[in-house]
Amino acid sequence: MSKFxxxxxxxxxxxxxxxxxxxxxxxxxxxxxxxTILKLDPYINVDPGTMSPFQHGEVYVTEDGTETDLDLxxxxxxxxxxxxxxxxxxxxxxxxSVIQKEREGKYLGKTIQVVPHITDEIKSKxxxxxxxxxxxxxxxxxxVGDIESLPFLESIRQLHLQHNTKDTLFIHLTLVPxxxxxxxxxxxxxxxxxxxxxxxxxxxxxxxxxxxxPLSDDIKEKIALFCNIKKEAVIEAIDTDLIYExxxxxxxxxxxxxxxxxxxxxxxxxxxxxxWGNIVKILRTTEKDVKIGVVGKYIKLQDSxxxxxxxxxxxxxxxxxxxxxxxxxxxxxxxxxxxxxxxDVNGVIVPGGFGIRGVEGMIETIxxxxxxxxxxxxxxxxxxxxxxxxxxxxxxxxxxxxxxxQPECPQPVVCLLDEQKMMTKLGGTMRLxxxxxxxxxxxxxxxxxxxELIHERHRHRWEFNVAYFEELEKKGMVFAGLSPDRKLVExxxxxxxxxxxxxxxxxxxxxxxFASAPLFSYFIKxxxxxx
Ligand code: GLN
Numbered sequence: 001m002s003k004f005x006x007x008x009x010x011x012x013x014x015x016x017x018x019x020x021x022x023x024x025x026x027x028x029x030x031x032x033x034x035x036t037i038l039k040l041d042p043y044i045n046v047d048p049g050t051m052s053p054f055q056h057g058e059v060y061v062t063e064d065g066t067e068t069d070l071d072l073x074x075x076x077x078x079x080x081x082x083x084x085x086x087x088x089x090x091x092x093x094x095x096x097s098v099i100q101k102e103r104e105g106k107y108l109g110k111t112i113q114v115v116p117h118i119t120d121e122i123k124s125k126x127x128x129x130x131x132x133x134x135x136x137x138x139x140x141x142x143x144v145g146d147i148e149s150l151p152f153l154e155s156i157r158q159l160h161l162q163h164n165t166k167d168t169l170f171i172h173l174t175l176v177p178x179x180x181x182x183x184x185x186x187x188x189x190x191x192x193x194x195x196x197x198x199x200x201x202x203x204x205x206x207x208x209x210x211x212x213x214p215l216s217d218d219i220k221e222k223i224a225l226f227c228n229i230k231k232e233a234v235i236e237a238i239d240t241d242l243i244y245e246x247x248x249x250x251x252x253x254x255x256x257x258x259x260x261x262x263x264x265x266x267x268x269x270x271x272x273x274x275x276w277g278n279i280v281k282i283l284r285t286t287e288k289d290v291k292i293g294v295v296g297k298y299i300k301l302q303d304s305x306x307x308x309x310x311x312x313x314x315x316x317x318x319x320x321x322x323x324x325x326x327x328x329x330x331x332x333x334x335x336x337x338x339x340x341x342x343x344d345v346n347g348v349i350v351p352g353g354f355g356i357r358g359v360e361g362m363i364e365t366i367x368x369x370x371x372x373x374x375x376x377x378x379x380x381x382x383x384x385x386x387x388x389x390x391x392x393x394x395x396x397x398x399x400x401x402x403x404x405x406q407p408e409c410p411q412p413v414v415c416l417l418d419e420q421k422m423m424t425k426l427g428g429t430m431r432l433x434x435x436x437x438x439x440x441x442x443x444x445x446x447x448x449x450x451x452e453l454i455h456e457r458h459r460h461r462w463e464f465n466v467a468y469f470e471e472l473e474k475k476g477m478v479f480a481g482l483s484p485d486r487k488l489v490e491x492x493x494x495x496x497x498x499x500x501x502x503x504x505x506x507x508x509x510x511x512x513x514f515a516s517a518p519l520f521s522y523f524i525k526x527x528x529x530x531x
Contacts, residue, residue: 002130003263004168005137006156008204010144010193011175015210016246018071020173020237021139022078023246027256029079030247030271033134037075038087038126039068041141042148046092049430057303061459061509062087065433070306071139077310077512078247089125091148094118114151122155135263144172144196157201166264172197172204173237176211176219185213187223194227205229205262206255208237233258244513245280248273279317279513288321290527293345295365297358299329308351308379311511315520319528330361338368345374347499347527352380352459352506356405363389370500375526377519378502380460384414386492386502387464387472394475397468404462413472415465431458435483437490437505443480444501445491448522454481456490456505463504464489499526 005024009017021037028035045051048059049067060073066085075081098121102112130136140156142149160168174190190209197204207229209215215223215236224231235253240246250256251273260267292312298304309325316323328341330350342348348369350362362385369376370389378386384402391400391413402414434455439446446452466487473479481491481503494500501519511517 001167002133003135003166003265004126004130004156004159004163005135005171005259005263006159006168007137007139007171007173008144008153008197008202009140009142009173010196011189013143015173015175016237016243017139017141017173018069018074019078019243019246020208021071021137022074023250024171024255024259025075025079025081025137026247026276027251027271027273028135028137028259030251030273031256031260031266031268032272033265034132035079035135035137036081036087036129036133037072037079037083037137037139038089038129039071039075039139039141040122040125040152041069041088041090042146042152043090043141044092044095045090046096047088047090054298054301054304057301058306059459060307061432061457061506063434063457065457067432067459069141070303073307073310073509074243076509086125086129089122091151094121094125094151097121115154118151119155119158122152123159126155126159134265144193150200153197153200153202160202166262169206169259169262170197170202170204171206171208171259173208173210176209176215176223178212185211185215185219187219187226190223191226194229198228203228206233206235206258208235208250208255210237210239212239214238242280242283244276244283247276248280275514282317282320283313283322286321288319288528289324290316290319290321290347290524290531291324291326291345292524292527293326293328293342293348293365294351295328295330295333295342295348295362296351297330297353297355297362299327305351307506307508307511308349310513311508311517311520312349312524314511314513314516315522315524317513318516318521319524321524321528323524330358330365333361333365334358338365342368342374346530347375347377347523349377349379349523350382350385350502352382354381354404359385359405363392367393370494370497373498375499375523375530376497376501377499377523379506379508380458380504383492383502383504384462384464387413387468387477390472390475390477390492391468394477395471397471402462413465413468414462416461417463430461431463433457435488435490435505437481438484439481439491440479443478443491444493444499444522445480445519448518450518453484456503456507457509458505460504464492498530499523 058070064084068088072083220234366389391397397411400411400413401409478493480493507517
């Protein structure tokens with residue numbers, strides 16, 4: 001029988017509930033427990049796959065090809081959990097399956113209601129995950145007080161009632177703001193947020209208080225008294241520029257011990273946290289910096305390339321250096337040219353994207369990196385632009401393009417596979433999830449991975465048009481990675497360059513702080529040599 005930890009958020013959104021949940025997962029693992037983490041998202045979309053990255057941030061893709069919330073990326077980076085479609089559920093999915101069951105007559109003519117039908121569906125999503133783990137950590141998206149998240153909160157209230165008291169635990173992440181004008185830290189929003197939870201029958205036992213300044217003893221006492229929580233369970237979640245420090249910040253305050261005591265589980269005197277300490281030490285003390293230009297189309301929003309920034313940081317950790325991001329909108333490259341904007345960077349990454357806006361800027365950037373011998377890593381759309389650039393400027397195919405951007409293009413070097421041309425809807429029509437790739441010996445990629453057969457995650461519709469294979473190969477493009485049946489191009493490279501690699505897949509999704517994606521660490525190494 002597994003235990004359940006429920007994590008809710010209060011006062012405002014964006015307090016870092018995903019990272020807090022992932023950090024709690026890491027702490028539980030450090031005591032030897034097997035965990036899984038799931039996120040319940042209150043929005044009606046059936047999956048985040050068709051949502052704009054400007055609204056929703058990155059779409060994280062799991063091994064089984066589910067397009068999920070970016071918080072699942074934090075879960076996989078911080079813990080050993082391997083997430084699948086079961087680790088992220090939206091209200092849209094819940095309602096969808098209840099309505100389907102109703103249409104199939106499975107409710108035998110009963111009136112279908114939020115309680116119990118929707119809540120039963122939600123509860124089974126949570127308990128289904130409990131089979132092979134010691135602890136299920138369940139993050140409730142949204143903020144307490146939202147209309148949308150009520151059925152989720154009602155479901156976890158019911159789960160608490162249906163289990164032994166020691167088997168479920170509610171943790172609430174809240175904001176404790178510092179008001180500059182009054183020079184005071186305010187507890188009232190937290191009091192209100194906890195009061196709202198108690199009104200619907202949820203008693204949080206631990207508060208994670210997001211704060212700019214350390215909380216004084218008085219403030220902790222006040223929060224404890226007004227929120228009906230033990231003082232030691234008022235945990236300070238202080239702002240930090242290093243997310244990988246958060247498990248340690250929590251551990252120092254005894255959060256792991258408090259949780260495990262509450263759940264009546266064994267506590268290790270020496271939990272295995274040294275690897276977190278090592279990472280923090282490297283990132284806090286290293287004198288080496290490397291500047292990476294990230295040239296993409298969703299630059300304005302911090303979260304759109306979340307896994308890319310994290311994987312670059314991991315590549316830095318592997319090389320004992322700090323990575324600085326120089327974020328450049330590819331449309332600015334179109335207006336101002338690459339020379340000025342890229343003059344200070346040690347390497348360039350062109351990440352994925354959809355739609356034509358900014359594509360010419362990416363192509364210009366790639367040309368600049370190819371000609372000026374600047375280490376370059378292209379990802380997904382980054383590979384497709386690499387192909388277009390090479391076809392146009394090296395092979396003389398001046399009209400080369402992708403049919404995504406120019407459907408009637410006369411030299412379609414990137415195109416849809418025949419079976420995809422019939423596509424009528426956008427949701428669920430991409431090549432998604434893990435696919436095998438065979439790497440050719442003697443390439444950058446082979447050196448990075450150190451093996452021939454790899455598996456990486458995909459999220460795209462368009463592919464390299466293999467009709468142009470020989471023409472590009474003759475001019476020096478190295479097809480370093482292919483699908484085992486040799487029909488799909490997965491990696492291209494250039495020789496006589498310090499590092500020039502582009503992948504159709506997204507290696508960033510599998511990168512971890514302790515095990516950087518091989519191409520990212522190799523790329524950072526090349527960038528360090530270009531300082
Ligand atoms: N728009 C391109 C495609 O669908 C690339 C997608 C991506 O970069 N993730 O194939």
